[in-house]
Amino acid sequence: MSKISQIYGSNVFDKRTMREKLPSATYACLMRTVEQGEPLDLEVANVVAHAMKEWAIEKGATHFTHWFQPLSGVTSEKHDAFLSPEEDGSAITRFSGKELIQGEPDASSFPSGGLRATFEARGYTAWDPTSYAFIKDEVLCIPTAFCSYRGEALDKKTPLLRSMHAVEAQAKRVLALFGEFPERIVTTVGAEQEFFLISERDYAAREDLVLTGRTLFGAPPCKGQELDEHYFGAIRPTVNAFMKELDDELWALGISARTKHNEVAPAQHELAPIFANANRAIDENLLTMEKMRLLASHHGLVCLLHEKPFEGINGSGKHDNWSLAAGDKNLLDPGDNPVENLRFLVFLTAVIEAVDNYQELLRMSVASAGNDHRLGAHEAPPAIVSIFLGDELGAIMESLINGTEYHSAGQVAMDLGVAVLPNFLKDNTDRNRTSPFAFTGNKFEFRMPGSNVNLADANTVLNTAVAKSLKGFADALEDVPTERFESAAIAWVKRSLTDHQRIVFNGNGYAGEWEEEAARRGLANHKTTADALPAYVAPKSIALFEEFGVLNETEVRSRYEVKLDKYIKLLSIECRVMKRMARRTYIPAISRYATETAQNVAALDAIGVDCASQRDLAARLAAGIVEAARATRELDALHKQAEAIDDSQERATFYAHQVVPAMSALRRAIDGLEIITCRDFWPAPSYNNLLFYV
Ligand code: ADP
Ligand code: MG
Secondary structure, three states: OOHHHHHOOOOEEOHHHHHHHOOHHHHHHHHHHHHHOOOOOHHHHHHHHHHHHHHHHHOOOOEEEEEEOEOOOOOEOOOEEOEEEOOOOOEEEOOOHHHHHEEOOEHHHOOOOOHHHHHOOEEEEEEOOOOOEEEEOOEEEEEEEEEEOOOOEOEOHHHHHHHHHHHHHHHHHHHHHOOOOOOOEEEEEEEEEEEEEEEHHHHHOOHHHHHHOOOOOOOOOOOOOOOOOOOOOOOOHHHHHHHHHHHHHHHHOOOOEEEEEEOOOOOEEEEEEOOEEHHHHHHHHHHHHHHHHHHHHHHOEEEEOOOOOOOOOOOOEEEEEEEEEEOOEEOOOOOOOHHHHHHHHHHHHHHHHHHHHOHHHHHHHOOOHHHHHHOOOOOOOOOOOOEEOOHHHHHHHHHHHHOOOEEOOOOOEEOOOOOOOOOHHHHOOOOOOOOOEEEOOOOEEEOOOEOOOOOHHHHHHHHHHHHHHHHHHHHHHOOOOHHHHHHHHHHHHHHHHHHHHHHEOOOOOOOHHHHHHHHHHOOOOOOOHHHHHHHHHOHHHHHHHHHOOOOOHHHHHHHHHHHHHHHHHHHHHHHHHHHHHHHHHHHHHHHHHHHHHHHHHHHHHHOOOOOHHHHHHHHHHHHHHHHHHHHHHHHHHHHHHHHOOOOHHHHHHHHHHHHHHHHHHHHHHHHHHHOOOOOOOOOOOOHHHHHHOO
């Protein structure tokens, strides 16, 4: 057996293992829960728990944990030993069905955005049998949802699952009109993860990286990414050793890590798995991130998952490839016959409508202090949401809207709704890298999410918004007689595309003119998190989430508060670190060099040697110190002013528009001095070191 097939999934309690370890009646019951969402009774859970425990112990596990995703975004776990002491002093291992199904972490230490007041400190975790249990570091991890005792969601997974149900239900209604009745429809996600690897030694020497995950100071390196030599170049040996270990660990966890390559920026890399059901894909992505961080240390490396660790160098994204699958049929795959084509056009249109209607919610779903530095920085999509369809599909859309006949490049005339969409769509996939939301042949690729984000929010919004458009289609067509169905469906596609064509943009998303054009089209352009977050609590958003039972108003408002709070706290920490580094690290170091330069001037002067350039340097250093000190005081004043604002939205807005510019000003002052200060005096590794000496 090959190495991969030997280790693949070996640490996962997956279907194969379940079939092997469970009595067949239990297996059948469990599958009905997993596949058809039937409730699981305690008897069955007891049997599953016992088998799971025996399997885990055989694999060396000693503990179990309910693994969940609180609103802070990172995963949480509390380990309990499988241990049960007996009266006679011995101990046996025990793990009951109840312990499998439900846990009770102390919810008070997780952000709840005010929900805590209504539910006290208690919360519970509930097993999500649609994502497999796995063993990580001798702990059996059980993926769970995390809710308050009143049933309010306190995590990222619960609304995601609800949104998957919502879109499934509406997609089924639509497919029924096409005479198709699949058992399940799932949203599929493939998350491409970008990251940086730098040396542990350099990392440890940068307070800003250690405390905030990004460099708050640092002049540009002499060489950036202009030579493109890093991209797809040979992977360096240290990095390769790391990647190998990572692959092995991920494969053992049943994570299909498939593609890995260097990225555009120096020291930047990407790892892409094979797509899976959205719920699993997101669990897997979170595990991947955790493993990346952990395993890097085995190789003297640090993995940076921040969206923009280095100013002026490409940031890291996490492209969210998204589609809907009915069994093994991809609903965004253009078909081979007229009916399939029409179905494809309906689903495509539903997504276009959804993205236009809820563009601000989508932008909100990827908003974070880190991603603000990345979006619109001429390397990632702008903060404006738009859709790329490509030339051919764009032309088809035009002809639908205008009622004109469509001729493909191959001269295949297409009488819409009756002819076959030309096959080019499948091969001729998009290579426009500047679009935030691109159709790539048989799926959409949402490129705004930053590397550090939990993709649950973005997919929750996307699923719910698409559920809404599909519902519109089903409501409008359910009463139409069969013989008129086709023409009515085409009419719906045409009307919806006409109403939402403004969101389609096939040009260069990085160009300045696009911003102006987008403004003319009335598209939103929220450049900062503070500006993007209010869309979460807009009446239209709350109505959407409530209509599909994804989040109620209280849950939405609490989530908005948590996001605001996190944004404010991060920026406040960055301010503190900047001020501290400026005052205690940079200014003293530059002063020492200024002193040496001045002494040098005096010494040269004493022997009558021309020292004009040293004198000039000393003057520039002295003036630079004055400016850096001024910028530090200015930042300090604004930081204090921000912290004194009561209302959290106002405080966030003040940070975004007053404090962040002051942070940039301080950075510019220090970075300007870095390039004229002798390297022996510079107290932190430079960008040259960080990026090229891995
Ligand atoms: P790129 O050219 O952007 O690197 P790839 O073809 O390598 O794109 O695919 C990127 C990701 O998209 C992979 O993780 C892949 O598994 C995923 N993907 C492919 N098909 C689908 C689909 N139907 N639904 C969701 N994700 C998909
Ligand atoms: Mg991609």
